[in-house]
Amino acid sequence: MKRVxxxxxxxxxxxxxxxSTFFDALIAGQSAIRRLPSEFAPSLSTRIAAYLDFxxxxxxxxxxxxxxxxxxQFALVAAAQAMTAAKLELSDDLRARAGVFVGTGMGGANxxxxxxxxxxxxxxxxxxxxxxxxxxxxxxxxxxxxxxxxRGPSLTYSTACSSSAVAIGEAWxxxxxxxxxxxxxxGSEAALTLGTMKAWEALRTLAxxxxxxxxxxxxxxxxxxxxxxxxxxxAMFVLEEWEHARRxxxxxxxxxxxxxxxxxxxxxxxxxxxxQADAMRLALAxxxxxxxxxxxxxxxxTATQANDTTETAAIRSVFASCAEQLAISSSKSMxxxxxxxxxxxxxVASVLAMQTGxxxxxxxxxxxxxxxxxxxxxxxxxCGLQINRVMSNSFxxxxxxxxxxxxxxxxx
Amino acid sequence: MSTFDxxxxxLVKDYAIAAESLTPDxxxxxxxxxxxxxxxxxxxxxxxxxxxxxxIDATAVGEFGTLSELxxxxxxxxxxxxxxxxxxxxxxxxxxxx
Numbered sequence: 001m002k003r004v005x006x007x008x009x010x011x012x013x014x015x016x017x018x019x020s021t022f023f024d025a026l027i028a029g030q031s032a033i034r035r036l037p038s039e040f041a042p043s044l045s046t047r048i049a050a051y052l053d054f055x056x057x058x059x060x061x062x063x064x065x066x067x068x069x070x071x072x073q074f075a076l077v078a079a080a081q082a083m084t085a086a087k088l089e090l091s092d093d094l095r096a097r098a099g100v101f102v103g104t105g106m107g108g109a110n111x112x113x114x115x116x117x118x119x120x121x122x123x124x125x126x127x128x129x130x131x132x133x134x135x136x137x138x139x140x141x142x143x144x145x146x147x148x149x150x151r152g153p154s155l156t157y158s159t160a161c162s163s164s165a166v167a168i169g170e171a172w173x174x175x176x177x178x179x180x181x182x183x184x185x186x187g188s189e190a191a192l193t194l195g196t197m198k199a200w201e202a203l204r205t206l207a208x209x210x211x212x213x214x215x216x217x218x219x220x221x222x223x224x225x226x227x228x229x230x231x232x233x234x235a236m237f238v239l240e241e242w243e244h245a246r247r248x249x250x251x252x253x254x255x256x257x258x259x260x261x262x263x264x265x266x267x268x269x270x271x272x273x274x275x276q277a278d279a280m281r282l283a284l285a286x287x288x289x290x291x292x293x294x295x296x297x298x299x300x301x302t303a304t305q306a307n308d309t310t311e312t313a314a315i316r317s318v319f320a321s322c323a324e325q326l327a328i329s330s331s332k333s334m335x336x337x338x339x340x341x342x343x344x345x346x347x348v349a350s351v352l353a354m355q356t357g358x359x360x361x362x363x364x365x366x367x368x369x370x371x372x373x374x375x376x377x378x379x380x381x382x383c384g385l386q387i388n389r390v391m392s393n394s395f396x397x398x399x400x401x402x403x404x405x406x407x408x409x410x411x412x
Numbered sequence: 413m414s415t416f417d418x419x420x421x422x423l424v425k426d427y428a429i430a431a432e433s434l435t436p437d438x439x440x441x442x443x444x445x446x447x448x449x450x451x452x453x454x455x456x457x458x459x460x461x462x463x464x465x466x467x468i469d470a471t472a473v474g475e476f477g478t479l480s481e482l483x484x485x486x487x488x489x490x491x492x493x494x495x496x497x498x499x500x501x502x503x504x505x506x507x508x509x510x
Contacts, residue, residue, distance in 0.1 A: 061428055062426065062427065062428045063426070063427050063428065063449065066426075066452070067448075126455075128455070129451045129452050129454075129455040130448070130451075130452065133448075
């Protein structure tokens with residue numbers, strides 16, 4: 001089996017539009033959650049989200065922009081950052097078998113909704129000519145493949161909130177097996193639309209706005225947690241076969257060493273301890289790694305009642321006596337839940353945690369919950385750690401649990 | 413404003429094309445407007461001129477050599493539309509016998 005290096009990372013996320021600015025905000029405990037400025041916000045019962053101040057006209061010329069849904073815009077910008085960071089010179093041979101795997105939960109939600117608004121609200125009898133191309137779920141992957149002329153597989157994984165963990169994990173498998181020399185993989189989400197937010201609201205899973213501080217509304221693992229906060233953004237990675245990366249002197253950021261995948265079959269939304277634990281065990285097994293060797297765990301930690309209690313029990317089940325010593329945090333307390341892009345941006349946080357020896361905190365954790373009784377790095381980042389291996393958890397409605405394990409790369 | 417001028421306005425606004433580069437002899441191909449771009453241009457023409465381009469003509473629009481030919485085609489659509497409006501002043505289904 002081949003080894004897999006991460007040689008480039010790119011991110012457009014709440015709190016930062018580069019890996020370092022994103023991570024700096026996390027370790028400073030800064031929340032990117034704010035009141036939505038959208039016109040429709042007054043009709044929402046919860047008006048908070050982690051939205052991006054993103055001006056696509058700075059990157060894309062008008063004719064191209066009209067073909068790109070926001071989800072593709074984010075993905076293209078993140079991919080460009082990752083490609084620049086990887087310093088990969090693309091020969092025809094390198095393009096031939098390389099591909100793009102993108103995870104997204106809602107795809108071109110903005111374009112779908114704009115089309116419906118034109119038809120149903122404005123009573124028009126026709127919608128924008130590129131609606132299909134904007135809205136199709138595989139658009140982001142297709143545009144990236146086209147941008148870099150990558151002629152291998154371009155696939156879109158949609159497993160709700162674990163989508164990008166699956167995209168990254170499947171790309172890892174492809175390189176590990178020798179089918180591709182390198183891949184672009186990650187996730188993108190742009191679904192802060194009226195329809196999507198109303199749908200989440202109806203499911204009664206969204207956090208209510210904190211009375212004193214809207215930015216403090218997402219409270220993972222706390223007794224007073226009351227739901228998730230939605231966010232938008234993207235992160236993309238250049239994954240590269242280890243020897244290939246070494247030979248060309250690539251800037252290796254970390255090694256992707258494990259991936260575990262399982263499915264809960266009990267219920268469409270209720271998480272299962274066994275399902276989550278299975279995914280963590282499989283990830284450890286593929287990484288040939290003992291639970292005691294994980295130094296930091298970036299939790300799924302959505303701040304729903306069900307997830308945080310279940311995830312705590314699953315971590316206890318897998319890590320046994322090591323669970324108490326494990327530093328665990330939910331960075332979602334700051335960047336919110338990016339659904340299909342969540343795992344990708346959390347992998348950026350995981351890699352930088354290893355490089356800096358700093359575990360990002362779980363903010364807003366002032367009232368401990370007896371059913372969530374592990375070390376969640378409450379409220380303040382923890383510095384001066386030796387973080388050699390990180391596990392990153394992603395679970396999903398529909399039950400697809402995906403867990404990634406990364407290892408620190410020690411430069412010679 | 414002439415049909416040609418209106419077409420130029422659409423091209424300048426939607427395609428970020430410099431106004432001074434547009435002449436009656438300019439071709440769509442030289443503006444890098446491909447088959448998808450033509451679909452979009454037809455949509456804009458329908459919106460701006462309040463005409464309907466039949467599907468059967470959609471390919472033909474892309475094959476027009478120059479902007480003046482495209483303007484001529486749009487003028488024909490406008491003339492047909494106006495003729496129909498005279499024939500059916502109230503929009504009634506029955507045409508007046510001539």
